[in-house]
Amino acid sequence: MDSLLSRIRRGELWQSPGGIHPPTHKHKTNSLPIHSLPLPEKLVLPIKQHIGAEGQLLVSAGEQVLKGQALTRPNANWSVPVHAPTSGRIADITPMPSAHPSAIPELSIIIEPDGQETWCELVPHPNYQQLSAERLVDIIHYAGISGMGGAGFPTYVKTASKQPIDILIVNGAECEPYISADDVLMQAHSEEIVRGIHIIQHLLGPELTIIGIEDDKPKAIEAMTQACADYDNIIVRAIETKYPSGGEKQLIQILTSKEVPAGGIPADIGVLVQNVGTLYAIQQAVELGKPLIERVVTLAGETLEQQGNVWALLGTEIKHLLAFQGFNPEPMQRVIMGGPMMGFTLPSVRIPVVKTTNCILAPSNQEMPAPGDERACIRCSACADACPASLLPQQLQWFAKTKEYQKLEEHKLFDCIECGACAYVCPSEIPLVQYYRVAKAEIREQQIEQVKAERARERFEARKARLEREQEERRNRHKRPSRSAAKSSESKEKVAEALARVKAKKTEPGDNKAKVAEAIARAKAKKAQGEAPEPDNSEVAQARAQRKEQARAYKAQKQQPEQAPSATTDDKKAAVAAAVARAKAKKAKQSEQSDSQPTAAEDKKAAVAAAIARAKAKKAAKADASTQQPHEAAENVESETEASSAEDNKKAAVAAAIARAKAKKAAREADASAQQPDGAAENVESETEASSAEDKKKAAVAAAIARAKAKKAAKANAPTQQPDGAAENVESETEASSAEDNKKAAVAAAIARAKAKKAAKTNAPTQQPDGAAENVESETEAPSPEDKKKAAVAAAIARAKAKKAAREADKNDDEESS
Structure with a gap:
């Protein structure tokens, strides 16, 4: 074959x-x-002249182009360029009627030929x-x-x-x-x-x-x-x-x-x-x-x-x-x-x-007459015989008219090549091809919409599946132990190990608490043996007697307001001079102690002296307001001092402020010299456990009462001034006295403040007054650690005894004044 x-x-x-x-x-x-034609006046080139996508423009309006030059370039599948048919200028790029039965405008390039070719x-x-x-x-x-x-x-x-x-x-x-x-x-x-x-x-x-x-x-x-x-x-x-x-x-x-x-x-x-x-x-x-x-x-x-x-x-x-x-x-x-x-x-x-x-x-009307009106199909089957694709044009036309698109596809509508043979032989002059073209366009649109809907459905289902998967993962994540829980358990184990190590270190012999306990034990032993020195209370007694004298003087002044204020003025001057003298003596003593690096015994004496000074200051403040109850002194200052002259009141306020300032400075210096850097100041109560519980409570109560009385006295003497500001306002408070007395009082107060500040700086040169206790170690580096501890314990005991003595003296004074 x-x-x-x-x-x-x-x-x-x-x-x-x-x-x-x-x-x-x-x-x-x-x-x-x-044969060829002459150049036209203009050329209109649609950028899409084929099946497929249009090209991308390469030129713009007003540009000069040559014959054969590419005007577009392909930018998608099934895309081919268009070229300039002749040389000339691009007049415009705009939509123009297309070569289509509908003449739908399409983007076109308009060229004006220059005739040069x-x-x-x-x-x-x-x-x-x-x-x-x-x-x-x-x-x-x-x-x-x-x-x-x-x-x-x-x-x-x-x-x-x-x-x-x-x-x-x-x-x-x-x-x-x-x-x-x-x-x-x-x-x-x-x-x-x-x-x-x-x-x-x-x-x-x-x-x-x-x-x-x-x-x-x-x-x-x-x-x-x-x-x-x-x-x-x-x-x-x-x-x-x-x-x-x-x-x-x-x-x-x-x-x-x-x-x-x-x-x-x-x-x-x-x-x-x-x-x-x-x-x-x-x-x-x-x-x-x-x-x-x-x-x-x-x-x-x-x-x-x-x-x-x-x-x-x-x-x-x-x-x-x-x-x-x-x-x-x-x-x-x-x-x-x-x-x-x-x-x-x-x-x-x-x-x-x-x-x-x-x-x-371009036929004439006789050459190609216009088609007549459409008539009913006579079912002659001429269209089916003429169809080169072996279709059934009559059936397709019926389905197209009723828009039965599914049946159109079943009868192979898209195999039609639109040759027009069926319409040519139709005796009823039915425009069959036009029906097929419209039906094809509608089916294509429907298919495009179905494709879009299918893609949208796929996206929706994919999103839904993703959300369900994420939700399931979240549920499973809550069910199984999370990594964070495992990490927290590990961190807890590490913390427990660290605490164990800390406890082990605390049991070592070099621990601070152990050292403090040893120091307290030594202090108790020394107290039992009577090694601690007894404080000298002579100065305290002298200060108490002086305060009594001042109290009596105030009472006499109240009873005899018409007497001349010269005597009280002299008494105030004497008190100020005595305070100045004491401040100078303390400053000189502190300077000698800082230069010679005192021994443990000298540290103890300094602490005792500081305690005595504080007690004296408190008694002096109490004496200024001996006739008032602690809670009523501030409210009744004006009524108590009306009998005395304005000059006496102001001088008394100045003297009380100077005394308080000196007492506070001395207390800070004593506390700073008697403290350890590791926090011994916070442990004074534990260091003085050797004394009885009753003594400690009495000492604390006495100290609190003394501070309250001093503050009330200061308020009574200077109701519109803060305690720390009394010294600064000496000049305004003593305007009633003579110019000479006012100047002397101001000078004395200034000298007292300067000496107190200098003494504080000498004892703690690199610290603020409130931080002196923390820097004792730097001031007393010369003594050995054993001497430091002994000095601290001795100073604490001395302060406790001094407070107790001061409390008893205050109690006696209150009884006498009453």
Whole structure:
């Protein structure tokens, strides 16, 4: 049995179903040569002239362009660029009516030709055999070539097919009536078409190439046969003139007996189909470097004085083409782009020529009468007999009218090639093709919406699943032990270990508490043996006697307000002088102690002296307000001092303030010299445990009472002044006295303050008064640690005894005054 290729080489042909035989009307145009037209006034170039995505603009308005210059570049799949058909200036880039039955505006580039026809730089490749397949495909792609037989499919997609191609079919059938563009192109440029076939053969390597031409084109058949005479793998076949034998699927079936499956493409059966005009454009782009900027267009119709084929620049308006052919329009004139079977009536003659434009038909009303009104179908089945796709046009029309899209798809609506054969033979003049086109558009929109809905549903389900997964993870995270809990348990174990180490360290012999306990034990032992020195209370008794004298003097002054204040003034001066003398003595003693680094015995004496000084100061403050109750002294100061003169009251306030200030300073110095840096001051109570509990309580009560009395006395003597501010206001308080006495009192008070401050600085040079206790260690670095501890214990005991003695003396004074 012969193979298929052998049968094809022998010239065997096959039949396709359906088809019609309308009058061709080609003789008026196919016998004339192709001629060129003058440049139009403007060119309107839609940036999308093919099936697929539009390109990206490379130019802007006002820019000067050259002939062949790329105006757009591909930016998506199935996207090819457009080029400038001539040199000139870009007047505008704006939407213009498109070459479509609806004339929907599409973005277009408007060029004003300059008449120079200046080409851009071209890159020819005459030796294309040396180029790779990818390079050849890029050349075809960027030359802007798309199918020129009417569909507008991007050519580079076909030439880059990854499926094996056994047979290459060149479509020269041109079955549409009136159209002869391919016929005259084959007559005039058969050599270029054959070289274009060689380029495709170099890319795809088919075993056989078949050129199919209808038998009503004898000149084209002869020209192509001569051009292919030297090539065994290229054969020319003349086929029966029948519409629509020029359809891609019908031509494949006629030449190879193969049928393209429904929804498939010719490459699925190893076949590739290219139009003769497309092959010519491929040859021009590869061998000469010219992009697709012009094409052959048939101008036919009885309203034209001269019919024929012209080289039309892309973007030329139909009006310009018709004008140069002697267009004489009739009333209700129709202008059709394409042939009478598959073309469409233009809404305007300002529509431009695009890459898929092969014919402009301007028939007269007698030549092509307008279709009549649609009538009811008579069910003659003529449409089904004429259908080349073996469909049921009548059923499809019914389903289209009722919008039963599911049944339309079941009856293979999309296998319809819209050839118009069914409408041509319909006696009821039903525009069947129009029904099919509308139904296809609506189904496509519905499919797009379904795809969007499906994607939205998938996104929703994915989101829902993600949220459920996250919720489940959160629940599981609460169920199983968390890392933070494990970390907290580990940290607790570490803390327990650290506490154990601290406790172990506390049990070591060098611990501070152990040292303090030893010091207290030694203090108790010394007290039991009677080693602690007894404090000298003579000065305390003397101060108490002095306070009694002052109390008596105040009483006498109250009883005799008319007496001259000279005696009390002298007493006050004497008290101030005595206080100044005591301050100087203490300062000198403190200076000697700081220079000679006192021993433990001297530290004890200093602590005892400080305690005595504090007791004296407290008694002096109490004596100033001996006749008042502690809680009533501040409220009754004014009534108690009305009898005495203003001078005496102010001097008494000054003396009391000076005494308090000195007592406080002395107390701070004594406390600072008797404290250990490790906190012995805070542990005085524990150091003096050797004394009885009763003595400690009495001493604390006495100290509190003494401080309260001193504060009340200060308030009584200076009700509008703070205790620490009495000394600063000496001058204002003693205005009633003479100028000499006022000056002496102010000088004495200032000297007392200065000496007290200097003494505090000497004992604690680097510390504030309140922090002196913390810096004892730095002041007493000379003695050994054992001596320091002994001195601290002795000082604490001395202070306790002094407080106790002061409390007893205060008690006696209260009894005497009462």
